[in-house]
Amino acid sequence: MNKLIIALVLLSTNLWAAETETATVKKGDIVGMVIENGTGHAVEYATIALYDNATQKLITGGISDIEGFFRLKGTSPGTYYLTITFMGYKTKKIENIIILADTKEVDLGKITIESNSKELEAVNVTADQSSVQYKIDKKVVNVSQMLTAKSGTAVDILENVPSVKVDIEGNVSLRGSTSFTVLIDGRPTVLDPSDALSQIPAGAIENIEIITNPSAKYEPDGTAGIINIVTKKNKLNGVTGIVNANIGKDEKYGGDFTVDSRYEKWHFYLGGDYNRRTMPGNVSSERWTQTNDTIFNIVSDGEFKRKMQTSSINGGIDWSFTDHDIIGLNLNTGWREFGRDETKKYSEWTDPATLDENYTSLDKFSRGGLFYSSTLDYKHTFGKNTEHYFQTQITVDGRNMDESSENNKVDSLNQILEGKMSEESGPSNSFRIKVDYSQPFSWGGKLEAGFQAHLSKSNDENNVSFYDTASNVLDYVYMPLYSNQTVYDQQIYATYATFGGTQGKFGYQAGLRAEYTYWLLESVKTAETYTIDRPDLFPTIHLSYDLPAEQQTMLSYTRRIERPRGWFLEPFITYVDANNVRRGNPSLQPEYINSFELSYQKKMNSNFFSVEGYYRITQNKIERLTLPFTPGVWLETYANIGTDYALGTEFMFNYSPAKWYTTNLMADFYDYRINAEFEGISKDDHSFTWSARFNNTFKATANTRIQLDFSYQSGELELQGTEEGFFMANLAVKQDFMKRKASVTLQMRDVFSTMKHENTTFGDTYYQHNLFEPNTPMIILSLSYKLNNYNSKNKKNGNGDSGSGMEDDGGSF
Numbered sequence: 001m002n003k004l005i006i007a008l009v010l011l012s013t014n015l016w017a018a019e020t021e022t023a024t025v026k027k028g029d030i031v032g033m034v035i036e037n038g039t040g041h042a043v044e045y046a047t048i049a050l051y052d053n054a055t056q057k058l059i060t061g062g063i064s065d066i067e068g069f070f071r072l073k074g075t076s077p078g079t080y081y082l083t084i085t086f087m088g089y090k091t092k093k094i095e096n097i098i099i100l101a102d103t104k105e106v107d108l109g110k111i112t113i114e115s116n117s118k119e120l121e122a123v124n125v126t127a128d129q130s131s132v133q134y135k136i137d138k139k140v141v142n143v144s145q146m147l148t149a150k151s152g153t154a155v156d157i158l159e160n161v162p163s164v165k166v167d168i169e170g171n172v173s174l175r176g177s178t179s180f181t182v183l184i185d186g187r188p189t190v191l192d193p194s195d196a197l198s199q200i201p202a203g204a205i206e207n208i209e210i211i212t213n214p215s216a217k218y219e220p221d222g223t224a225g226i227i228n229i230v231t232k233k234n235k236l237n238g239v240t241g242i243v244n245a246n247i248g249k250d251e252k253y254g255g256d257f258t259v260d261s262r263y264e265k266w267h268f269y270l271g272g273d274y275n276r277r278t279m280p281g282n283v284s285s286e287r288w289t290q291t292n293d294t295i296f297n298i299v300s301d302g303e304f305k306r307k308m309q310t311s312s313i314n315g316g317i318d319w320s321f322t323d324h325d326i327i328g329l330n331l332n333t334g335w336r337e338f339g340r341d342e343t344k345k346y347s348e349w350t351d352p353a354t355l356d357e358n359y360t361s362l363d364k365f366s367r368g369g370l371f372y373s374s375t376l377d378y379k380h381t382f383g384k385n386t387e388h389y390f391q392t393q394i395t396v397d398g399r400n401m402d403e404s405s406e407n408n409k410v411d412s413l414n415q416i417l418e419g420k421m422s423e424e425s426g427p428s429n430s431f432r433i434k435v436d437y438s439q440p441f442s443w444g445g446k447l448e449a450g451f452q453a454h455l456s457k458s459n460d461e462n463n464v465s466f467y468d469t470a471s472n473v474l475d476y477v478y479m480p481l482y483s484n485q486t487v488y489d490q491q492i493y494a495t496y497a498t499f500g501g502t503q504g505k506f507g508y509q510a511g512l513r514a515e516y517t518y519w520l521l522e523s524v525k526t527a528e529t530y531t532i533d534r535p536d537l538f539p540t541i542h543l544s545y546d547l548p549a550e551q552q553t554m555l556s557y558t559r560r561i562e563r564p565r566g567w568f569l570e571p572f573i574t575y576v577d578a579n580n581v582r583r584g585n586p587s588l589q590p591e592y593i594n595s596f597e598l599s600y601q602k603k604m605n606s607n608f609f610s611v612e613g614y615y616r617i618t619q620n621k622i623e624r625l626t627l628p629f630t631p632g633v634w635l636e637t638y639a640n641i642g643t644d645y646a647l648g649t650e651f652m653f654n655y656s657p658a659k660w661y662t663t664n665l666m667a668d669f670y671d672y673r674i675n676a677e678f679e680g681i682s683k684d685d686h687s688f689t690w691s692a693r694f695n696n697t698f699k700a701t702a703n704t705r706i707q708l709d710f711s712y713q714s715g716e717l718e719l720q721g722t723e724e725g726f727f728m729a730n731l732a733v734k735q736d737f738m739k740r741k742a743s744v745t746l747q748m749r750d751v752f753s754t755m756k757h758e759n760t761t762f763g764d765t766y767y768q769h770n771l772f773e774p775n776t777p778m779i780i781l782s783l784s785y786k787l788n789n790y791n792s793k794n795k796k797n798g799n800g801d802s803g804s805g806m807e808d809d810g811g812s813f
Contacts, residue, residue, distance in 0.1 A: 028075035028099045032108035034068040034084055042068030043113060046086040047546055053079040053095075061546070062444070062502045067386040073444060077101050082108075085550055085603075089113045138228075139163070141208040153275070154197040154205060154229055156749075163210055163650060163668070164227075172197055172227075174212070180222040184229045187330070187375050188219075188395060188432060197227070201256040201273045203244035203784065206232045212614070213542070213556040213597050216496040216511030217436070217448060220538045220560045225595075231271075232258055241787035248747075248780030251278040259787075267318040267328075272311075279306040281774035283342065289628040290765040295351040296631045298579060300361070302344030304772075309368075310336040328377040337368025346579075348632060359417060365405045365576070373397035387440040398429035407575055408467065419467025420575045421476050428488075428566075430456035445501035454492045461485045462572060484572040485524035492517050500542070507544035512537065521569055521586055528571070530586040536561065550603040562591035564622060568638045581629055582636045589640050592619045612650040614670075619643050621676065623719050628766050641719060642676035664695040676719055681763065687717035703736040721768075724758035742785045750776035 030050065034043040046064040050072055051057065059080065064070045072082075077099050084092040092113045097106060143157055155172060158164045164174055172193065174180040182193045189196040209228040211218070218226060232242070238261070245255040254275030261268045284301040312334025320326045342363040349356045379391035402425045409418040436450040464482035468475060493516045500509030519532040542556040570584035599612040620640045629635035648670025656662045673686035695709040707730075714725040729752055734745040757772035 028073075028077070028103055029105045030072040030075060030082070030097065030099075030108065031105060032070055033110050034064045034070065034086075035110050035112055036089075037112040037114040043086055043089070044068065046070075046084050046089075046113070047550075047552075048072065049083045049085070050075065050097075051081050051083070053081055061504060063507060065387055069386050071385075071444075073442060075099050077103070084111060084113055086113065138212075139210040141210065143202060143205045143207055153202055154200045154208065157202055157205065157208060158197065158227075163212055174210070174222075174225055174227065181219065181226045182229070183226060185231055185330075186228060187373075187393070188397075189373065193222075193227070197229075200229055200231075201244065201254070201275060203242065203256050203782075204231050204258055204271055204273065206230045213558045213595055214540070214560075215509060215542060215558075216498050216513040216538060216540045217450065219452070219454075219494070220513060220515070220536075220558075222560060222562060225560075232260075238262065239787075242784065243787070244782060244784045246780055246782035248778065250280055250775065250778070251276060252778070252780055265320040268316075270313075270315040272313040274311040275309070277308045279774050279778075280304065281306075281772065283344065283770075283772050285768065285770045287634070287768040288766065289631065289634075291628075291631060293352075294354070296348070296355075297350065298346060298348050298632055300344045300346045300579075302342060302361075304340055304342045306338075306340050308336075308338040310334065312336075324381045324383075326377075326379050330373075330375045330377075332374075333370070333372040335368070335370050337366060339364070339366030339368075360410050360412075360414075361579075362408045362410060363406070365403075367401060367403040369399060369401035371397070371399035371401075385440060387438055387446060390435075390437050392435045393433070395432040396430075397432075398427060400427045401425075405575060416467055416469065416474075418469070419476065421465045421467075422462065422575045423465075424460060424462045424574070426458060426460035428456065428458035430454065441501075444503065445499065447497070447499050449497040450495070452492075452494045452496075454490075456488070456490045458488045458566065459485070460488075460566070460570070462570070462574065464573075464575070482573060483525070484570075486570055486572075487520075487522040487524060488566060488569075489520040489522075490518070498540070505546040507542075507546075509540075509542040511540040513540070514538075517563075519563075523571055523586075526571075528586075530569075551601065553600045554598070556597045558595050560593040560595060562593065562618075562622070564588040564590065564638070568622070576636070579632060580634050580636065585638045588622060588638060589620045591622055591640075593617065607653075607655045609654075610650075610652045614646070614648055614650070616646045617643065618645075621674070623676070623678075625678065625681075626720060626761050626768065634768070639678050641678045642674070644675070645673040647671045647673075660699040662697045665693070666695075667692040672717055674717065674719060678719075681720065683719055685717060687715075689716050690714045703740070705734045707732045707734075718759070718761075720763065721759060721761040724756075724760075726754060726756050726758075727752075728755045740786075742783070745782045745784070747778075747780045747782070749778040749780075750774075753777060 032048075034046045034048075035041060036043055042064075044064060044067075046068070047061065048063065048070045049061040050059045052059055059075065060072050062070050062072055080097045080099070081093060081095040082097055084094075090113065092111060094108060094111065097108075099106065141157065158172055164172060172180075180193055182189055182196045184196070184200070207230050209230060210225070211228065212225040214220075214226050239259070240261075241257065241259040243255070243257045247253045254273070254277075256271065256273030256275075258271040259269065281304055282302070283304045286299050288295055288297045290296075312332065314330070314332040316328060316330035318326060318328040340363075342361070344361045344363070345358070346361055347358050373395065374397070375393060375395045377391070377393050379389055382388040382390075402423070404421070404423045406421045407419065408416050410416055432452070432454045434450060434452040436448065438446065438448045440446045462484045464479045465476035466479050468477045494513055496511060496513040498509055498511035500507070502508075515536045515538065517532055517534050517536065521530040522528070538559045538561070540556070540558045542554070544552060544554045546552050567582075568584050568588055569586045571586045572583065574582045576582055594617045596615045597612060598614075599610065601610040602608060621642055621644045622638055623641045625637050625639055625641075627635050627637065648668060651665075651667045653665045654662070655664075667690065669688070669690045671686055671688055675684050676682065691711070691713045693709065693711045696707065698706040698708075700706055710727070710729050712725065712727045716723040716725075728750050730747070730749045731751050732745055732747045734743055736743045753776045755774065755776055757770075759770055761768040
């Protein structure tokens with residue numbers, strides 16, 4: 001493996017040394033760069049079409065790349081016109097393009113395209129972009145259109161995004177799977193996916209990219225794909241900023257700020273946030289288990305209070321020290337804590353009657369601590385072609401999280417009858433490096449290749465204490481029998497290559513990623529070790545075809561992997577509350593996923609329609625299981641149960657019947673099938689599941705907007721039972737002031753108090769029903785103020801360009 005690393009580094013060095021221009025330009029090449037009017041943002045995947053001026057016959061075409069750059073090669077002498085189209089934007093036409101016999105290249109420079117929907121007021125120009133835009137390999141969610149999530153986090157925004165589901169507890173799933181990867185500006189995060197999404201304030205987000213079938217260039221982790229959070233950054237020279245504050249009922253308050261300065265070759269940015277969120281509500285459960293001829297019954301009912309506090313500070317600097325070289329440093333650190341307090345009244349009895357007991361359970365759980373991340377980026381472009389580049393990224397990150405749970409059974413006088421306390425602590429650190437090289441060819445193809453390494457270590461110590469009621473101590477006593485220490489060591493090395501291009505209206509990309517994984521888990525107490533020493537291959541393919549009348553169809557296949565999370569593997573008991581415990585399974589194998597997608601998009605003036613079909617096969621399916629442990633106590637654990645299949649279709653329709661009204665309808669229908677077996681539990685069954693979202697935006701006045709959205713999630717089939725569906729409605733009103741430099745938004749989430757979480761687990765000798773109902777509606781008032789009109793979408797110069805400054809697509813360099 002060391003020889004492989006050395007070879008790849010030498011290969012990268014040789015590529016760097018070979019700094020030459022792209023192959024000689026053929027006669028008649030036409031080049032240009034497509035940017036968005038008013039922002040200067042590069043427009044990726046815009047359709048370029050070249051027509052003969054006399055016959056109006058289509059001659060050739062292509063699409064713009066990630067920098068907005070395009071090149072049409074080898075055009076014969078003549079006079080032509082060119083059109084540029086992209087969903088949600090007006091068609092741009094450039095006439096009088098003349099190719100002479102000795103012409104080698106015609107450079108059209110920067111070409112601006114405008115959004116279809118515009119509203120002119122005084123000196124400000126505002127454009128309502130589609131809430132979701134479709135590109136060849138991803139969906140891009142425009143966060144500015146999500147008023148009902150204005151004061152929330154990335155999790156709140158994702159409630160109204162195609163392919164994504166958010167349950168009542170804030171757990172995010174992508175196409176029915178909670179296994180996905182989260183990136184922030186193209187960089188990995190040290191936090192777990194749902195934790196990372198709940199950390200990022202909505203006010204700091206520019207857009208969110210949903211990548212359900214990533215290419216071989218991306219790490220293959222995550223059953224369902226990648227969610228990339230793109231944060232706000234200024235594209236103009238000068239200093240800009242934005243400040244947000246919010247307050248709501250039930251101890252909800254917080255704020256965030258971003259300051260951004262760009263001057264010629266330098267770019268500085270700094271941001272910070274603090275948020276506190278609580279969610280009170282009611283919880284109830286009913287369960288029974290049978291042992292021999294005795295049935296143990298437990299019924300509980302009570303109140304809960306979910307709590308979350310987060311704070312972070314993020315800053316960085318970019319320096320373009322030559323026309324072809326840029327280096328950047330990003331630093332991020334923060335603190336987060338989440339937990340719950342529950343007070344539940346229990347009744348326990350047996351049939352036949354040998355037990356009849358009533359008591360109260362006081363349960364507390366918390367997890368929190370510090371985290372940090374530092375990333376160094378460098379990119380070098382060769383010549384004028386921005387597609388020809390070398391780049392590298394180094395990331396060092398870590399966290400030190402402590403977890404504790406305390407469960408006390410008390411009598412009517414609040415005296416402790418039984419108590420357990422579990423504490424877990426330990427640092428986790430990781431190091432990542434990746435090297436990427438891109439080489440375009442004059443005939444239209446492009447080769448990308450690179451190397452990546454991810455090394456991580458953690459050391460978790462778990463201590464368990466029982467409350468001593470037998471002596472006069474009346475305190476918790478450490479129990480070494482139930483305490484453990486676990487050490488993790490994971491090393492992943494990968495190399496990849498992709499090759500793609502366009503031939504007329506046909507686009508293609510094929511890729512292959514090779515990985516080697518070494519993984520070690522050691523239980524210090526028992527001296528047991530578990531290892532994985534395995535190579536893997538991950539092929540990908542993406543195809544696209546541009547149909548007439550602004551239509552496009554795309555087909556893709558990827559192979560992915562979902563590795564077990566740390567707590568899935570811990571081979572010891574952790575007490576959740578007086579009646580529930582958790583234990584991991586160190587023998588878990590990773591899931592392997594084969595994913596197929598076929599999509600179609602049709603643009604109709606300012607409206608568009610899309611449909612996506614997908615088929616996903618997951619082998620070694622990892623399932624969370626709930627099983628009887630001891631009389632009255634249930635065990636949560638994890639196991640590879642078999643194979644599951646998801647065959648589905650997603651629809652999305654954007655429609656603007658009037659200037660003052662825009663509607664968006666999203667629906668997902670899929671058939672879920674599971675073929676599983678675990679310790680006598682077997683299931684070969686399927687269920688039809690569907691969800692729908694209906695979003696409506698009304699422009700009441702020039703400065704007032706009202707947004708109302710509805711969503712429904714149907715019930716789902718699980719290995720051991722069912723998950724019930726629920727309906728929810730949200731309402732928001734936004735008022736702009738001071739020429740849109742300030743705004744106030746009032747939000748009401750779950751207007752009709754219909755949101756709930758209800759599931760049933762059952763088997764031959766057990767049954768459990770749980771109901772979780774938060775106190776709703778949730779009401780939040782938020783205030784936003786822009787310094788120097790931070791939203792660069794409202795700024796443009798006379799020709800529509802955004803001025804000077806390094807273009808930034810929001811991802812890593």
